[in-house]
Amino acid sequence: MARRLSCPCGEFIEGEDDDDLVEKTQAHLAEKHPGHEYSREQILFLAF
Template sequence: MAGSAALAPKSRLHCPCGKYLHAEDSEALVHLAQAHLAADHPHLVEAYDREDILWMAY
């Protein structure tokens, strides 16, 4: 199926700081990225919402 890749959940993200995040599915990745932001970039927590995180993910 040609279009199935576009519908696949996004589960990976490279943070601009260089940290690689990987989760089981998109929702888990959003939670992982939010936890990473809170721990390593607290000044950016409010700058990235769910849609921003998923836009950066692949």
């Protein structure tokens, strides 16, 4: 099941499943928001 997350910066992140979404979100945070790290649980809590 696809999962989605909307970053406050306006970027929309979509993953094929939970693992893919977490990986893509953590990559986005590392690239665009250095110093902001979220755990898997935090990312999935914000996902829809």
